Amino acid sequence: MELERYVAGDWGTSRLRLSLCLGGRVLDTREGPGIGALSEPPAEVLARLTAGWREAHGTLPLVLCGMAGSRNGWRETPYLPCPVDVRSLHEHALRFEADGVPVAIAPGLSCRGRLGTPEVMRGEETQIAGALALHPDLACGRHLLCLPGTHTKWAWLEDGQVRDFLTALTGELFALLRDRSTLTRASGTAAQAGAGTPAADEDGFGRGLETAGGLGKASLLHALFSVRSRQLIEGRSHDWGLSYLSGLVIGADVHGAIPLFEAGGAVVLVADGALNQRYARALHREGIAASCLDGEQCALAGLRTLCRS
Amino acid sequence: MELERYVAGDWGTSRLRLSLCLGGRVLDTREGPGIGALSEPPAEVLARLTAGWREAHGTLPLVLCGMAGSRNGWRETPYLPCPVDVRSLHEHALRFEADGVPVAIAPGLSCRGRLGTPEVMRGEETQIAGALALHPDLACGRHLLCLPGTHTKWAWLEDGQVRDFLTALTGELFALLRDRSTLTRASGTAAQAGAGTPAADEDGFGRGLETAGGLGKASLLHALFSVRSRQLIEGRSHDWGLSYLSGLVIGADVHGAIPLFEAGGAVVLVADGALNQRYARALHREGIAASCLDGEQCALAGLRTLCRS
Numbered sequence: 001m002e003l004e005r006y007v008a009g010d011w012g013t014s015r016l017r018l019s020l021c022l023g024g025r026v027l028d029t030r031e032g033p034g035i036g037a038l039s040e041p042p043a044e045v046l047a048r049l050t051a052g053w054r055e056a057h058g059t060l061p062l063v064l065c066g067m068a069g070s071r072n073g074w075r076e077t078p079y080l081p082c083p084v085d086v087r088s089l090h091e092h093a094l095r096f097e098a099d100g101v102p103v104a105i106a107p108g109l110s111c112r113g114r115l116g117t118p119e120v121m122r123g124e125e126t127q128i129a130g131a132l133a134l135h136p137d138l139a140c141g142r143h144l145l146c147l148p149g150t151h152t153k154w155a156w157l158e159d160g161q162v163r164d165f166l167t168a169l170t171g172e173l174f175a176l177l178r179d180r181s182t183l184t185r186a187s188g189t190a191a192q193a194g195a196g197t198p199a200a201d202e203d204g205f206g207r208g209l210e211t212a213g214g215l216g217k218a219s220l221l222h223a224l225f226s227v228r229s230r231q232l233i234e235g236r237s238h239d240w241g242l243s244y245l246s247g248l249v250i251g252a253d254v255h256g257a258i259p260l261f262e263a264g265g266a267v268v269l270v271a272d273g274a275l276n277q278r279y280a281r282a283l284h285r286e287g288i289a290a291s292c293l294d295g296e297q298c299a300l301a302g303l304r305t306l307c308r309s
Numbered sequence: 310m311e312l313e314r315y316v317a318g319d320w321g322t323s324r325l326r327l328s329l330c331l332g333g334r335v336l337d338t339r340e341g342p343g344i345g346a347l348s349e350p351p352a353e354v355l356a357r358l359t360a361g362w363r364e365a366h367g368t369l370p371l372v373l374c375g376m377a378g379s380r381n382g383w384r385e386t387p388y389l390p391c392p393v394d395v396r397s398l399h400e401h402a403l404r405f406e407a408d409g410v411p412v413a414i415a416p417g418l419s420c421r422g423r424l425g426t427p428e429v430m431r432g433e434e435t436q437i438a439g440a441l442a443l444h445p446d447l448a449c450g451r452h453l454l455c456l457p458g459t460h461t462k463w464a465w466l467e468d469g470q471v472r473d474f475l476t477a478l479t480g481e482l483f484a485l486l487r488d489r490s491t492l493t494r495a496s497g498t499a500a501q502a503g504a505g506t507p508a509a510d511e512d513g514f515g516r517g518l519e520t521a522g523g524l525g526k527a528s529l530l531h532a533l534f535s536v537r538s539r540q541l542i543e544g545r546s547h548d549w550g551l552s553y554l555s556g557l558v559i560g561a562d563v564h565g566a567i568p569l570f571e572a573g574g575a576v577v578l579v580a581d582g583a584l585n586q587r588y589a590r591a592l593h594r595e596g597i598a599a600s601c602l603d604g605e606q607c608a609l610a611g612l613r614t615l616c617r618s
Contacts, residue, residue, distance in 0.1 A: 002590075013491070031422060071541075109434065115527060117520060117535035118542040151534060167534035176485050183478075211426060218424060219529050219565030221558065225476035226426035232380075233427035235417065249530065256528030294395070 005118040006061045007050055008303035010123060010296075011035055011068040013150075016045070019300060020053050020060070023049065026300065028053065035067035039098050042074035057115075062098075063306040065299065066123035067108035069094065079110035079120055083161040087139065090308045104306045111164045114260045119165055123269055123299070124153045127270055131304030132160060144263040145291075147295065148271040148279050154257050166260065168253045177245060183227040184241050204240040205278065207248020209285050212255050220252040252281040263288065271295045316359055317612035319376040319432060319605075320344055325354070328364050328609060329369070335609065337362065343377035351383035352407050371407075372615040374608065375414035375432035388419035388429055392470040393440040394501045396448065399617045408422065413615045420473045423569050432608070433462045436579055439611030440602055441469060452574040456604065457559075457580040459484075459586050463566045474568065477562045486554060492536040492551050508601050513549040515585065516523065516558020521564050529561040555587065559601055563591040578603045 002080045009018045016032035030049045038045060046062065053060060068078030077094040093104040100194035106124035124147045131145065132138050140162035147153045154161045177183055188298040211223050228244045230236045236244070259261075266289040273294070310456035318327045325341035340357045340602040347354060349407045355371065361531045362369060378386030386403040400414040433456045438455070441447050448469035459480035465472045486492055520532050539545045545553070566572075575598040582603070589599040 028319040087584065113535075115520060115523060115532055117532065117536070118326055118538040119534070120541060128392050166531055167538075168528070168530040169490075170530055170531040172490060173533070180485055180489055181478075181481060204383070206604050211424060214424060215528075215565075217526070217565060218478070219524075219561045219564050221477040221479055221482065221529060222475055222565055223424055223426065224478040224482070225428070226422075226424070227478075229427040229429050232429060252528045256526055256531055259526040260531070280379075 005057055006063060006094055006307055008054065008300055009046070009062065009066075010066065010126075010299045010303070011066040011139045012123065013063055013067050016049075017296075018046075020050075020057075021300070021304065022299070024304060033198070035070065042068065044125070047099070049140075050051075050212035057071070059101060061102045061307065063093075063104045063106075063303045065303060065306070069108060070122055075289060077105045077107045079108045080125075081110035082109055082110055082165070083158075083163050084125070085161045086125055086303075087132055087160050089125060089302070090128045090306045093109040093306050100178050104303075104309075106306055109162060111162075111187050113164060113166050115166070119167055121153055121155075121165060124155070125162065126302035126306070127295060128155060128157070128162060128299065128302070129305050131268065131270055131300035133301045133305055134293070134298065138268065141156070142265075143268055144261050145268045145270060146257070146279060147300045148269065148275045149295075152253060154261065156261060161189050161294070166257065168216040168257065170249050170253045174246060177224065177227075177249075178242060180282065183224060183245065184231075184238060185228075188269060201239065201243040204236070204243030205247040205281070208244040208249075209251040209282055210247075211244075212251025212282075213285055215252065215255060220248065223248055223252070247282075250278055250282045251285070253280065254286055254288075265289075266291055268293060270298050311462060314366055315372060315616055316362065316610055318355070318371065318373045318377070318614070319435075319608045320375045320382070320431065321371055322376050325358075325383075327355075327358055329359075329366075330609070330613065333610070335597065337367050344355070344379065344382050351377065354415070356408070368410060369538045370411045370413070370616065372402075372413045373532060374435035374610045374612060374615070378414040378503060384414060386416045386419045388416045388454055389434075391418055391420035391474070392467075392472050393418055394433070394470045395434055396441055396469050396614075398434060398438045398611070400494070402615050404618070406418045412617060413618075415611075415615055418471060418474070420471075422473060422475045423543075424475070428476055430462055430464075430474060432573075433474075434471065435615070436604060436607040437466070437471060437611070437612035438614050439607035439609065440577065442610045442614055443602070447577065451574075452577055453570050453574070455566070455588060456580060457584045458604075459576065461594055462572065465570060465613055475566065479567065480557050481564045483555060483558045486533065487538075487551060488556075491556065493547060502587060510548065510552040513552030514556040514590070516587075517553040517558075518554075518560040519592075520553075521557050522594055524561065524564060529557065532557055532561070543575025558592075559591045562595075562596070563588065563599055565593055567592075567595050567597060574598075575600055579604060 013036040014034035018030040020028040113119040143157040152170045155165040156306040276292040327339040329337040335512035363495040422428040452466045454464045461477040461479045464474040585601040
């Protein structure tokens with residue numbers, strides 16, 4: 001499967017992103033439905049979306065990561081128990097042929113987390129493999145990686161091995177509280193000067209980080225109501241409240257994760273630019289430096305390593 | 310307004326509960342829509358629901374607490390800044406006549422909470438006044454009260470005065486995560502022996518408390534994903550997962566609130582029996598005793614104190 005041209009797919013719960021690649025270059029992309037929203041079998045979704053590419057280039061090997069390998073995905077790929085050297089992730093890919101197309105699906109990882117609970121990931125292991133492929137220096141020594149998202153993953157990397165990791169529900173909780181809670185419906189006051197502008201956003205986010213940083217042994221549960229009360233009592237705008245809520249949950253994530261990992265050095269962030277920026281600011285508040293990698297670039301680089309058989 | 314027969318109403322966001330009272334006795338009850346779901350003016354809702362009682366008994370004074378006094382309620386009643394002696398809550402009620410009916414609406418309370426954020430309550434101050442009316446010993450010394458619910462309130466009572474309080478989003482967060490999140494959709498495995506039974510419930514809730522009790526400086530955010538992973542990896546049932554989630558959020562609430570209030574003595578719980586039991590178990594795990602008061606009885610006793618003019 002050492003062909004130059006291949007299709008790389010990151011298949012999440014809510015989105016499929018396919019790329020036609022030539023070596024490390026992306027020639028074209030297609031978007032499709034997530035594993036959680038399929039109305040036809042996975043193989044048919046892929047055949048439909050890649051038809052044009054196959055017409056132009058013939059048979060194209062397919063490498064996939066994410067929920068494609070989950071129980072409700074295309075073909076279940078077992079979790080690899082940590083520690084796992086992600087530089088040899090390709091050795092554990094599930095390989096098969098579907099209508100003459102060679103397919104590789106990345107395995108997920110599992111571990112017992114630092115809170116004594118079971119942990120699983122699907123997709124992030126491929127981003128981590130990609131981060132190591134793009135930045136071989138990460139394979140030396142210890143690094144704390146943070147992959148912010150719906151389910152933020154904190155992963156402890158030691159000499160190229162993922163030793164253990166932890167999931168924070170940060171993105172999902174933020175979206176639920178933003179869209180479905182009583183917290184953001186309190187603002188009946190006139191918008192303040194600057195409300196809805198980047199400046200208001202910066203201020204709200206910063207105040208959220210500040211409150212989260214002062215939680216000590218208190219729970220995020222005890223700070224969330226202030227999203228509402230600051231609108232009611234301090235006259236904050238709806239937009240300010242949303243930025244404040246974002247600061248609270250990201251701040252609580254960072255403030256709680258850093259002591260768990262006893263991390264002192266820089267944290268490597270792997271996400272899109274805006275999310276990396278927010279986490280970098282939260283880390284900075286805790287006195288921790290951050291270096292930022294692009295999440296999509298890492299996913300593509302990781303999928304490319306799966307082409308090795 | 311020292312009449313013997315009166316109508317007492319606890320008007321929340323999602324429910325109105327009216328009681329026809331004679332002194333301390335409830336003669337009859339009616340349910341109506343919450344302030345958040347009104348399709349007619351508040352006065353008309355009340356006139357409609359109490360029509361039969363007025364036919365039988367003539368004009369009946371009306372005492373209300375909760376969201377009736379909110380900005381979006383019937384008549385806005387200002388928050389009283391803490392410390393507030395709840396034994397004199399009746400002195401601060403908003404009193405007016407509506408169509409010849411004398412009405413009193415309880416004021417809410419406000420304070421700067423222990424996390425430095427603004428705090429407000431509407432309704433719980435009347436339950437606390439009722440707890441003191443029913444148990445005058447609570448007016449001596451210091452007591453930590455906990456009123457579990459959608460927005461759980463922790464209130465520090467000192468010689469009959471509410472000094473300050475704190476809101477935890479416990480009930481609302483549990484309901485959002487139960488009904489709207491990805492956490493409880495993972496169970497594809499056969500139900501275990503005992504799943505869905507009280508025994509499974511007890512076990513799940515206990516394991517949730519245990520995990521929350523071991524959070525240390527980590528955040529509830531870092532434990533929530535285990536609701537899903539314990540189903541995926543440990544084969545736990547959906548019902549077990551829900552009880553575990555309940556244990557996690559109540560455990561995180563209690564585990565975080567106790568150090569904030571530096572509470573050592575017994576906590577006074579004010580809610581319905583089942584919720585009181587869950588909180589009592591969480592407190593017991595932290596080495597704290599609990600005494601339980603019935604939330605509805607306290608609300609009625611508190612509303613009765615508002616009849617004094």
